[in-house]
Amino acid sequence: MPEIHPHVPILVNDVLEHLVTNPNGIYLDGTVGFGGHASHILKKLSPDGLLIGMDCDSDALSYTTERLSKISQNNFKLIHNNFRYYPEILKKLKINKIDGLLLDLGMSSYELDTPDRGFSFNSNGPLDMRFDISKGMAAMDYIHSESEAGLAKVIKSYGEERYAKKIANSIVQCIKAGKMSTTYDLREAVLSVVWGQHRLKSVSRVFQAIRIKINDELESLSISLINAEGMINIHGRLAVISFHSLEDRIVKKFIQRSSLSCICPKEIPICVCNQIPTFNKVNRKAIIPSSGEISHNPRARSAKLRLAERI
Ligand SMILES: C[S@@+](CC[C@H](N)C(=O)[O-])C[C@H]1O[C@@H](n2cnc3c(N)ncnc32)[C@H](O)[C@@H]1O
Known part of the structure; x- marks a missing residue:
């Protein structure tokens, strides 16, 4: 075996x-x-x-x-x-x-499949996404500290996502409503403003962008x-x-x-x-x-x- x-x-x-x-x-x-x-x-x-x-x-x-x-x-x-x-x-x-x-490059299957690490939009977990959990800023802290324009720029340049501005605005609205601490919160922020059969691709691109940003x-x-x-x-x-x-x-x-x-x-x-x-x-x-x-x-x-x- x-x-x-x-x-x-x-x-x-x-x-x-x-x-x-x-x-x-x-x-x-x-x-x-x-x-x-x-x-x-x-x-x-x-x-x-x-x-x-x-x-x-x-x-x-x-x-x-x-x-x-x-x-x-x-x-x-x-x-x-x-x-x-x-x-x-x-x-x-x-x-x-x-x-x-x-x-x-990128993440291991273990990292992706462990909800606590916050890499996957298919399971709910804290918005972390750090490769090294002993240092640096978790995705949640980054998202909460970034401006709307800054978020849009990151989503556009690191996710190559065409609806970056709309998504950044939705994320900021979710933060204001106190709903931006989990992977499902981020997924929802995207799905609430992007339509069509490929909308999960937009979620994937946003997760990729934030991950690239916080891990530099x-x-x-x-x-x-x-x-x-x-x-x-x-x-x-x-x-x-x-x-x-x-x-x-x-x-x-x-x-x-x-x-x-x-x-x-x-x-x-x-x-x-x-x-x-x-x-x-x-x-x-x-x-x-x-x-x-x-x-x-x-x-x-x-x-x-x-x-x-x-x-
Ligand atoms: C695709 S996996 C590698 C899997 C490995 N080749 C194997 O066969 O098991 C990528 C790994 O790189 C690590 N990683 C990502 N960026 C890193 C960096 N800048 N420095 C060190 N490790 C990093 C992740 O934590 C993850 O374990």
Whole structure:
């Protein structure tokens, strides 16, 4: 019987094939979660290899410590922190460079399925949505402290939601009526002003927007990619699994730009930028899950894996 874990990892074979190219290397899984990818990476490493796992979620880390200990006692370390701080964390561990970095973005199935974490609009719970419940501002505090215009901007830019202004106004009315403390309150605030058969998509986009905002997700991703240039060894690999277009755009643009040998404006006849390319694309297009994987794990449906090699 295969073991059942709180989260099913996505595109595992592709991640393993393309990320782990040196069994004696040091690999960082910045979103180690329940150790789905990490357990496979660890199995591929020799006794000289090392896996570092980071996650904001301490529940996940307790589980993963036990899970990985069954594979190896000595060649993994787990750290409770935001992956955006990985250069500092590695420095403290006296590690200068790594051979691969994996980021499997967003939330785990456990986080989504635990009503108390406030990520899901399908179950009622407090409006929290923090990956790290030990710090930062919960969604409820953010929503209550933000202006209507500020809410509309966040819903528009991080949710790409066309009814952002209407929804922001509805949220503010609910706050005034004392009805904005649970996930169902937020869901209702959206459903009371958006009509049509796709209205749940609007709810989903609003939850995504607030989650991105309070966890500062896009900034963490951008900073981590920029730092990858200095932290990954030559021939080492970067692998990012994203779940929506805002994340994927950042990853795609980063890889595209860092593979260029000139970034001078087109009008300039000779190159003056002295740009040195730092990454090469491993695959021309993003890798997406097969229909078989999606039928076993519907949460894989929007995943995109992009890979690059440090040159
Ligand atoms: C999709 S899950 C990863 C699942 C993992 N790959 C596995 O196979 O079990 C994403 C994880 O990233 C964590 N996370 C999200 N943003 C983070 C950040 N900036 N720093 C650290 N962990 C983060 C979440 O808490 C969650 O556990």
